[in-house]
Amino acid sequence: MKFELPSIKNRTSCANCPVRKLKSFRDFTSPELEFVSRFKAGEMSVEAGTNFLNEGAHSAHLFTVLSGWAFRYKTMEDGRRQILNYAMPADLLGLQGSIIGEMQHSIEALTPLVLCVFERDRIHELYRKHPGLAYDLTWMAAREERILDEHLLSIGRRTAIERAAYLLSYLQLRSRVSGPLASNDNRLPITQQHVADTLGLSIVHTNKTLKKLSAKGLIKWLDRGCVVLDVDGLLEIANWKPEPTSGRPFI
């Protein structure tokens, strides 16, 4: 875990935003694009393993992931950790903190990360002048809520192997959307410890469970990463039918 905060660099134009070029995102109107370009304070690069937002912080910023992966998590005093969700290109981070106040979870970079940085102060202006973007923010909050609902069902009611199959298929499906911006190979950039802390299992049991999935030929576990060989097989084990998202917004 690293704690230094990198500085915010000069901004580049939103018109050329790499995320914007991906399929499955809606387009801005030109006043929106103009506003977002001013809303953007700059970009920030963080190394893998860096905690760039911490529980208890009153951050002045809001972030959109431009490339790389991160994860949100909470810890208890005695060190128990629960990973809440993963963030990939186009995902917004820090909205909870910006809207309500203090952050109640931490965020760590899973891979080298490039973030688009927004000024929290300007958010009221966004609501006043750009109802479409305001709607998008609510949309994104509602989407996160949905994902958490599904995670809750998994941790609460699925067995270990179902949970593992759910998580890996979930990550695999999400990684497709952001495609090349996520990682260069098609490897999920996580360790078994991450899986354990997401699923609420011990690391030993997680290892044994992942071995079962490997034995079925559904995944292959490499050093510090997982390759999904058969998403449909995973979905079947997990008993999960994800709904396709199309035309989702981002900022």
Place this chain on the structure above:
Amino acid sequence: MKFELPSIKNRTSCANCPVRKLKSFRDFTSPELEFVSRFKAGEMSVEAGTNFLNEGAHSAHLFTVLSGWAFRYKTMEDGRRQILNYAMPADLLGLQGSIIGEMQHSIEALTPLVLCVFERDRIHELYRKHPGLAYDLTWMAAREERILDEHLLSIGRRTAIERAAYLLSYLQLRSRVSGPLASNDNRLPITQQHVADTLGLSIVHTNKTLKKLSAKGLIKWLDRGCVVLDVDGLLEIANWKPEPTSGRPFI
């Protein structure tokens, strides 16, 4: 489980809204109040045990709880059920469905329930004309997200007795805010089956766990309900420090 949908009755003025009279909610400006009064389509009463929103539905409505309790849940094909969260007076229901589309969870009344009904179609007008209310909607979505984060930590990383202590203190603290609108006595209107389905435990193990909390004098379990005798004791066992919410918005 009951499925009949009660009809929507005539509306009463938002100016006299009982929820509005509670402490800890922010006031509307008068244009906001005027808008919300028009946004409101009416009121709806449902019996305890009624499913008034179901997974897969494209509901034309959005609800605010005026009195009573409800819960959101998801089920798997084989019947496993996970309760996601509880709703009490002033809580908004159906936002996910209104913003993104199809509902991905169901909602059931835990007690007799009175709901304020809003027209989904008008929501864009709300964003266009009342940025303050739009912000409030995002605020409420972000709050729900926070609660789910905490639940996820509980189910994933707390032991059975910690989870039970967490849930009961959580419900107890929330029930204070809406006070008399929630229930007449200070009893949490849930069964052990609800506790089990919220915590991801079997009903038998839930029963044994609750017995331990009773033995410590922290709660008393009555028929179809729980009385919390010592919230602080529960909070200590759960190892949980809830942050006080003040001046929260509602619609």
Place this chain on the structure above:
DNA sequence: CGATACTTTGACGAATATCAATCGCAGTGG
């Protein structure tokens, strides 16, 4: 009064955690 829903209990077995090593690989310094 019976019927139903909820709670309670004990016995047993399955799932999962903990403990304690070991292995393999990548980076590091000599």
Place this chain on the structure above:
DNA sequence: CCACTGCGATTGATATTCGTCAAAGTATCG
């Protein structure tokens, strides 16, 4: 180049937690 170190993955043995099964107790309601 090689020993050394640290992190992540792996494994077997054992302990604990938790689920399942089966049964009975208790209250409410028509």
